[in-house]
Amino acid sequence: MREYILRRLILLPFMMLGVSLLTLLAFRVIPGDVVDIHCGFQCDEDTKRILRDEFGLDDPLLPTSLDFTDPPFVSLHQSQYGDWVWDIVKPELHTIAGPIEVPLPKLDLGKSFRGRLEVTTELGRRMPITVELMIMTLIFTAVLGVPTGILSAIRPGTIYDAVARFSTIVWLSVPGFYVGTLVVIFGSKWFGWTPPQFGTGYTPFIDDPLINLEQFMIPSLVLALGSAGLVMRLTRSSMLEVMRNDYIRTAWSKGLRERSVVWRHALKNALIPVVTVLGLEAGGLLGGAVLIETIFALNGVGVYVVQAVISREFLVVQSMAFLFAFVYVLTNLTVDVVYAWLDPRIRYA
Amino acid sequence: MVKEVAAPIDVQEAATPRPGRWRRGAFLARQHPLGAFGLLCILVLFGAGVLADVVAPYNPTEESRLTRQVGILAEAVSADDNVFTIDQAETGPGSTILIGEEKVRLSDFIHSEVGDTLVIEVVRGEDDTVAVPHESGEGFELRGAVDQLSPPSLSHPFGTDRSGWDVLSRTIWGARISLLIGLVSVSVGISLGAFFGVLSGYMGGIVDSIVQRFVDMLLAFPALVLLLAIITVIGDEDSSARKAIDDLLSPILTGQGTFWGIPAFVDIFVVSIGIGVAVAVGTARIIRGAVLSLKENVYIEAARSIGASSPRIMWVHIFPNVAALVVVLGSIFLPIAILAESAISFLGVGVPYPTPSWGADLSEQNRENALQGDWWPAFFPGLALSLIVLGFNMVGDAFRDISDPRLRGGQGSGGGRGGVSL
Numbered sequence: 001m002r003e004y005i006l007r008r009l010i011l012l013p014f015m016m017l018g019v020s021l022l023t024l025l026a027f028r029v030i031p032g033d034v035v036d037i038h039c040g041f042q043c044d045e046d047t048k049r050i051l052r053d054e055f056g057l058d059d060p061l062l063p064t065s066l067d068f069t070d071p072p073f074v075s076l077h078q079s080q081y082g083d084w085v086w087d088i089v090k091p092e093l094h095t096i097a098g099p100i101e102v103p104l105p106k107l108d109l110g111k112s113f114r115g116r117l118e119v120t121t122e123l124g125r126r127m128p129i130t131v132e133l134m135i136m137t138l139i140f141t142a143v144l145g146v147p148t149g150i151l152s153a154i155r156p157g158t159i160y161d162a163v164a165r166f167s168t169i170v171w172l173s174v175p176g177f178y179v180g181t182l183v184v185i186f187g188s189k190w191f192g193w194t195p196p197q198f199g200t201g202y203t204p205f206i207d208d209p210l211i212n213l214e215q216f217m218i219p220s221l222v223l224a225l226g227s228a229g230l231v232m233r234l235t236r237s238s239m240l241e242v243m244r245n246d247y248i249r250t251a252w253s254k255g256l257r258e259r260s261v262v263w264r265h266a267l268k269n270a271l272i273p274v275v276t277v278l279g280l281e282a283g284g285l286l287g288g289a290v291l292i293e294t295i296f297a298l299n300g301v302g303v304y305v306v307q308a309v310i311s312r313e314f315l316v317v318q319s320m321a322f323l324f325a326f327v328y329v330l331t332n333l334t335v336d337v338v339y340a341w342l343d344p345r346i347r348y349a
Numbered sequence: 350m351v352k353e354v355a356a357p358i359d360v361q362e363a364a365t366p367r368p369g370r371w372r373r374g375a376f377l378a379r380q381h382p383l384g385a386f387g388l389l390c391i392l393v394l395f396g397a398g399v400l401a402d403v404v405a406p407y408n409p410t411e412e413s414r415l416t417r418q419v420g421i422l423a424e425a426v427s428a429d430d431n432v433f434t435i436d437q438a439e440t441g442p443g444s445t446i447l448i449g450e451e452k453v454r455l456s457d458f459i460h461s462e463v464g465d466t467l468v469i470e471v472v473r474g475e476d477d478t479v480a481v482p483h484e485s486g487e488g489f490e491l492r493g494a495v496d497q498l499s500p501p502s503l504s505h506p507f508g509t510d511r512s513g514w515d516v517l518s519r520t521i522w523g524a525r526i527s528l529l530i531g532l533v534s535v536s537v538g539i540s541l542g543a544f545f546g547v548l549s550g551y552m553g554g555i556v557d558s559i560v561q562r563f564v565d566m567l568l569a570f571p572a573l574v575l576l577l578a579i580i581t582v583i584g585d586e587d588s589s590a591r592k593a594i595d596d597l598l599s600p601i602l603t604g605q606g607t608f609w610g611i612p613a614f615v616d617i618f619v620v621s622i623g624i625g626v627a628v629a630v631g632t633a634r635i636i637r638g639a640v641l642s643l644k645e646n647v648y649i650e651a652a653r654s655i656g657a658s659s660p661r662i663m664w665v666h667i668f669p670n671v672a673a674l675v676v677v678l679g680s681i682f683l684p685i686a687i688l689a690e691s692a693i694s695f696l697g698v699g700v701p702y703p704t705p706s707w708g709a710d711l712s713e714q715n716r717e718n719a720l721q722g723d724w725w726p727a728f729f730p731g732l733a734l735s736l737i738v739l740g741f742n743m744v745g746d747a748f749r750d751i752s753d754p755r756l757r758g759g760q761g762s763g764g765g766r767g768g769v770s771l
Contacts, residue, residue: 019566026582166383169746173739175688177695178731181711185719185727287573291692295716306696309577317578321570328569 001340005333012329017085019325020318024081027314028061055113055315056080084110084318109319114311119319122304129202130300133223133289136216138282140224141231146274149235153270154262156240164232172229177291180222184295187218202299219296223288227281234277239270272342279335286324377751384747390740394733398524402610405518409705501725510710510726511718512703519705520730526611526706527687527737530621534686537625539679542632547671549633550640551663560633567630575630576689577698580623584616594618613701620699624689628682635678639671684741691734707734 043051052058060079087110091103109119152164205212242248243266251261290302301320308316340346378385397404501508507516549560567575583590595615601608608614643649644667652662691708693699700706710730719727 015565015569018562019569022566023578026578169383169742170739173742174735175691175731175738177692178711178735181716181719181727181731184716185724188720189722189724284571287571290571290573291695294696305574306577309574309581310696310698312581320574324571324574325566325569 001337005337008329008333008336012326015329016322016325020084020322021081023318023321024061024314027312027317056083059083084315088322109322110315112308112313112316114313119316122316123301123319123323126299126301126304128204129298130286130289130293130302132205132212132216133220133292133298133300134282134285136220137223137227137285137289138278140221141227141281142278144224144228145231146235146271149232149274150239150262150267150270152232153236153239153243154258165236168229168232170229171225172233174225176223176226176288177295179225180219180292180295183218183222215298219292219298223285223292226288227285230281231274231277235270235274238273239266242266242270245269268342272339275342276335276339279331279338282331286327377747381747381750383743384750387740387743387747390736391744394524394737394740395528397521398526398528401522401525405515405521407515407518409514409518409522410703500723507729508723508725511714511723514703516710516726516729519710520707520733522611522705523707523710523730524733524737525609526617526700526704527690527734529609529611530617530624530690530700531683531687533618533621534624534628534690535679535682537622538628538682538686539632539675541625541629542678543636543668543671543675545629546633546636547640547663547667550637551644551659551667557637561637564630564633567627568634572627572689573692576623576627576693577696579626580620580693580698583622584619591615591619594622611704613704616701617704620690620693623693624686627689628686632675632678632682636671636674639674640667643667643670680741681745684738687734688738705730707731 057080062079062081087106087108090106090108092106093101093103095101107120109123111118112122148164148168152161155161203211203215248261248265251265256265286302289300290306292298293300293302294306305317305320307313308320499505499509505515505517507520509515510519545560545564549557570578582588583594585591598606598608598615598618602614606612606614611617649662649666652666657665690699691706691711694706694708695711697709697712700709702709707730711727711734715727
């Protein structure tokens with residue numbers, strides 16, 4: 001197990017580099033210089049040259065030669081990609097608690113062409129919004145999905161089961177961005193309600209928990225519906241599967257009460273696949289978050305990356321790819337670890 | 350106490366000889382009403398899409414115009430009269446007036462307003478003569494202003510949007526676009542995915558590693574972001590991929606890049622290819638897994654031992670065995686592809702304005718109108734989109750129940766939504 005985790009963690013930086021390099025290459029295949037795209041006819045040749053120089057666009061894409069003897073690794077980072085990576089990993093002294101200085105990576109992801117905004121600063125501003133949206137969505141997913149699934153499985157064929165199954169298939173099918181649109185439209189039409197984010201900016205939870213929850217309640221509920229449907233159906237099927245096992249029959253024949261059979265014997269085993277899916281959904285939700293952030297005017301990471309792709313800010317997209325790879329590998333790893341922890345029969349070679 | 354009740358054996362089914370196809374269909378529909386409902390949704394929506402040019406009451410990108418009474422003729426008008434005096438005039442001229450049943454183009458009028466009275470003088474052209482004399486007090490209708498954002502009515506069951514386009518017609522044409530994008534992208538996606546999946550699974554070694562690491566990298570992107578990036582890269586006006594697609598499609602396109610009544614088809618094809626690549630990424634993984642276990646079979650070893658080449662084994666022995674899985678994956682990915690198209694059109698990157706698309710009709714402008722109370726342009730296309738996805742999920746559920754009676758009621762790993770969370 002330890003070896004498995006280690007192997008995956010060693011793979012992580014390569015994955016991050018690979019994904020960002022892939023993005024860079026894909027975006028640079030498009031003909032037309034970035035400067036031409038962003039500056040167009042307004043700039044004369046001199047301005048364009050200055051701009052290219054500023055963003056290092058004259059350098060080759062990849063390092064042409066590798067010379068590790070040179071102390072500051074000049075040869076390594078005299079290329080667009082090498083330079084970008086170098087700015088991320090370059091050790092820099094950070095002051096921690098008074099006089100203690102620790103060398104840490106600089107984590108400079110570059111800046112956007114339009115507005116010259118530091119990607120790292122932008123991320124720092126937008127990340128809390130998306131992370132909070134994700135967390136609340138996951139909570140709603142679990143709260144809506146798991147109990148309904150359990151109830152549905154221990155009362156199969158009842159009216160409750162039918163209603164729950166029908167409503168979850170609807171949750172699952174109706175796209176989140178349509179539900180979001182309807183909530184915004186009819187919320188304002190019938191209740192005079194508009195998403196609070198429209199008026200004020202993002203309020204951190206520590207500043208004012210009430211306003212913060214008001215801002216995130218509805219968007220995360222809307223986003224959670226789809227995955228809650230999925231989780232409910234999964235809980236139900238896995239629960240039904242478990243309830244057919246011999247040890248459940250044994251528990252019944254021992255004369256245990258239903259509560260005990262369901263909670264102590266069945267649920268633990270039934271939740272294994274559910275936890276896996278919850279973990280995987282966490283990664284997949286980011287796609288849905290893009291749309292929900294757009295509808296509810298939340299200025300999160302999703303909106304940021306979409307705008308960057310559309311306006312060809314390849315440096316931003318490349319940085320985001322770098323980050324996505326990190327999240328992707330770590331979520332998958334966490335899911336694997338949790339899986340093995342829940343089910344001791346699972347071994348990773 | 351939970352009782353395990355065995356599924357009742359259907360006596361009638363067992364006793365009578367195998368019923369005809371229709372009887373059997375009707376029986377299944379009674380057993381699985383949700384599945385039948387889902388099938389109905391799919392058939393109606395896709396049927397409407399296929400027959401869009403017949404069914405749609407209006408052209409989806411043609412302004413509907415308004416006809417309403419704006420005043421009353423103050424004086425009787427004879428057939429050769431040039432001057433109309435109209436009482437209680439509400440608005441100025443648009444482009445056509447209706448006096449009684451008769452249409453006269455208003456652009457050919459010179460008008461002046463005196464208080465409540467609108468005096469207009471006809472400049473007679475060849476066609477616009479006032480043929481019939483008109484009584485005073487007759488209704489005077491002004492036709493011409495674009496019928497923007499009119500609520501659902503008999504002439505426009507789903508209302509009109511901000512450009513005066515009929516929402517019903519746009520929804521119907523949107524079905525055709527969705528159907529087309531779904532079919533193209535899924536065929537591209539599962540073919541690519543099956544190719545690389547079989548290759549990677551059977552060859553193993555370095556080929557497998559390269560393909561799988563590549564798939565890994567693509568999977569690291571949130572599906573939607575990956576899609577956007579692919580479409581941005583291959584859809585660029587100057588990119589060589591775009592030019593190749595242009596050349597590829599030119600034989601089937603008619604005037605201004607129209608195909609099957611859809612303008613700017615190349616853009617739509619680019620979107621399909623993008624979705625196809627994203628579908629291929631998921632398919633390749635699954636097919637590879639299936640091939641890994643398939644290739645351990647004795648008949649593969651037998652084939653190899655009599656000297657069959659790898660391409661032959663892959664094509665003759667491996668592929669037919671995963672074909673069924675490929676088809677199932679295709680049916681799972683179809684609604685996902687349709688959803689994906691809507692999502693990126695919603696973000697303004699997919700199907701170009703003004704081509705009707707369910708996703709694009711949910712986008713910003715319509716949502717802003719909706720916030721002011723005009724909800725219909727966004728509501729109906731979204732409803733159609735939801736119904737088609739719902740239809741596929743319900744049919745999928747019913748199909749699972751029918752094919753595996755042990756699972757009493759939708760217990761698959763979750764209604765065919767695969768990897769895309771939207």
